Amino acid sequence: MKLRSAVWKTLGNEKREGKLSRVVNAALVTLIATNVLAVILGTVHSVELRFGRLLYAFEVFSVAAFTIEYLLRLWACAEDVRYNRAFVGRLRYAITPMAIIDLAAIAPFYFAGFGGLDLRYLRALRLMRIVAVLKVGRYMHALHVVKSVLHVKREELLLTGAVMGLLLIIASAVMYQVEHEAQPEQFPDIPSTMWWAVATLTTVGYGDVYPVTTAGRIVTAAVAILGIGFFALPTGILGAGFIEEIQRTKAQRRCPHCGELIDQ
């Protein structure tokens, strides 16, 4: 099983120590990025007309490469202590998020469309492999900091989100009351009014729906000003989180062997 071990080290090794592993992973990431670009350009009518056949050929080649990669991973994953049982282990690997994304990127090609939706776009999710590559190297620390802050502050952020949701419902109910009669087309019911509430709270303000009555404008002013709070609160929370993280990091030291942080 020397070959299987070599394949796993090349493809699945998260440390990516070997030179071959780096080359293979760089090639894969390049292929993913090119393929996503091809899918995006393929939707442009003029490009499709001129390069349609070329794009299809590249599509077949990419899916073939991704399929081989997926099968190799599924075969070689048994090398890993977490998945080292012939069937149960491989099944456990197959249901990891990364493996599901890998499958989702190739499956639509074989089953051709599903419910009218072109699932090839799921392939864009594979771009996250780029993030996985960034994990190794200089961006690891930054990624670690951002993830850690989001994790520590998840309760405050969720609470802000929940209050925002509550405000969205109350604002929509009030707005429906005051604007429905003046603009029955724009504010036909509460769910439709939520569209206005989202555009106002996030300060996007497309301008397709806006109040015309004085009462409606006063409600909008209140919602827009509260909308500022929904920029200020998460920003303040995250800002404090980043500072805490910095102070916590200073009170730690790095392991001289793996470079990871150790609490003292």
Add this chain to the structure above:
Amino acid sequence: MKLRSAVWKTLGNEKREGKLSRVVNAALVTLIATNVLAVILGTVHSVELRFGRLLYAFEVFSVAAFTIEYLLRLWACAEDVRYNRAFVGRLRYAITPMAIIDLAAIAPFYFAGFGGLDLRYLRALRLMRIVAVLKVGRYMHALHVVKSVLHVKREELLLTGAVMGLLLIIASAVMYQVEHEAQPEQFPDIPSTMWWAVATLTTVGYGDVYPVTTAGRIVTAAVAILGIGFFALPTGILGAGFIEEIQRTKAQRRCPHCGELIDQ
């Protein structure tokens, strides 16, 4: 009065220690959420046509449940030391914000509309009971931090709000002067011009009202750039507040009995 005590412990107990209390409260919160959803969906014409009678039946059931709950609370509140006098105590309970919201959620059903407004939407306020439920459990700390920061920084935030209000008035008066002649329909008077000022200061920018003269555009540019300050100031204030809170919390310890923070 054993029954009354049990009812109060189940309904009004803010610690929610008993299993029965948790089940009853979860059921009530679910009923509130479902009822709000029903009221929202009831405004959609197609839903009303098909499920109108079902929604009305659910409405009657909900209001009945809320009425029983309200009366039980009013009866059992005498168990609490704060409200333990037959009439005066119950009156004192009835005028707490939570009790007023509870009453507002059921009263409109009995008095059917009032001044053309459908007051059923007040029921959305009962969703705040969800926040009350969150108080217990893991979100208590996050809620405590956010409330504490908003409380400590209330003066800075109010001041920012007051300056924003002042700027809104001055900007509207200036804008009315420079744009009224060019666009008498869009800027007919100062109160109407405030609508433009709010949309610009909060950077929502619907696009229903905007200046066309050079002077008006220069005023708008100044207001929009100052608008950035009205994001930056509260955000900076809240950010500093969250950091202060963290440092204050570190200098405190938790009471081993109730889990609340004690200053040292």
Add this chain to the structure above:
Amino acid sequence: MKLRSAVWKTLGNEKREGKLSRVVNAALVTLIATNVLAVILGTVHSVELRFGRLLYAFEVFSVAAFTIEYLLRLWACAEDVRYNRAFVGRLRYAITPMAIIDLAAIAPFYFAGFGGLDLRYLRALRLMRIVAVLKVGRYMHALHVVKSVLHVKREELLLTGAVMGLLLIIASAVMYQVEHEAQPEQFPDIPSTMWWAVATLTTVGYGDVYPVTTAGRIVTAAVAILGIGFFALPTGILGAGFIEEIQRTKAQRRCPHCGELIDQ
């Protein structure tokens, strides 16, 4: 000169210790607020039609009161050590910003319009007296903190503003190049294109001017994303300023006599 001293203590005393001083100042602030409200409502056509004469009478009364107040201040200011010379001292008082605003609030009434502009709106500036009143009392500390932070960070904020101005010019010049031919009406020259640049950099986005060419959209995307930086930079600067201020305040103590902060 006992009367003059009493008038100065009542009107001009910034500490506002006496009861009479508080009553007079509260009355003045109320009159200013009511007058500004009257001027604002006076621009509404329907209000003007029905209450025009009442509003004019109130206008005459207000200006009379403000004129008496201004003359009293000018007469009594000689009590102050800074202005205690018969003519030069009073002139020095008359050119303080507050005195100029006070004069600007009444002068337009006597000289009736000037160059087509209704200068009565300058009166809105007198609302700043409300801020002056806030100075005394509980908001003094918050005002002090915000002013101090803005002062300490003025260089960073000005620099951000300068870079924003530079970006505005460059973005407008580039945008004019790429969009002028496609939309000569919307982007006729660089100064007009700056209107688009302001609306985009501040993320207001009214939607009256937007690019239609691919090149123009790419430039807009770059400007809008840089626009986020112009929220993030001043916010970060102010946030750090507020924290510094808190830490600096902790290392200070308050004078037991005047309540002001003293560096140690």
Add this chain to the structure above:
Amino acid sequence: MKLRSAVWKTLGNEKREGKLSRVVNAALVTLIATNVLAVILGTVHSVELRFGRLLYAFEVFSVAAFTIEYLLRLWACAEDVRYNRAFVGRLRYAITPMAIIDLAAIAPFYFAGFGGLDLRYLRALRLMRIVAVLKVGRYMHALHVVKSVLHVKREELLLTGAVMGLLLIIASAVMYQVEHEAQPEQFPDIPSTMWWAVATLTTVGYGDVYPVTTAGRIVTAAVAILGIGFFALPTGILGAGFIEEIQRTKAQRRCPHCGELIDQ
């Protein structure tokens, strides 16, 4: 070579110690600013009609002055230890960013247009010389702080940008799927849909492209709310950076000779 040394000290000396150097540099910056203003005003049709010849004369004068300045710099740069070899040194100077900008500001005048683009606008980049002047004097510290924070936090900021780019692609692909059929004109292909994604993520929201289907509105709501995160994350990162910078600066002292910071 005394003259060459004097020229270099006057033009290229970054410390700008001599009085003559300050005068010459102030004159150059004024000429750059005036020239940029003239180019901007020259695009306005009515100004061009009336002052066209004057503007052209000023253009010729400015370019002549800039050309003399450029040649003098190129000749005198050999005084600097970095460029003190007759040809190679001067070439090395010519490829510094500042020298390229200087050349780009004059070259278009001689080669008259290039590929339909009026390259005179590149001259706006010379405005950066104003920043170079600001380097000396009181803004040096602020510039140093902002640059240092952006440098220290570059990885976190780049990561945020990368995630934003990823989200932009995924959001566009999803949006194209759900809105293409309902609005084939507005969402013809994925690259065009990216225009909507940028306008929504940055909360600019011009209102030229917006969803009309329920699915599209739900996707938009998700993207707009995530857009808030793209204000909050960099703001939090920069805020923490500014605080770190302040703390780092406190642990340093200034060199008594050059005023630069020294780590202790």
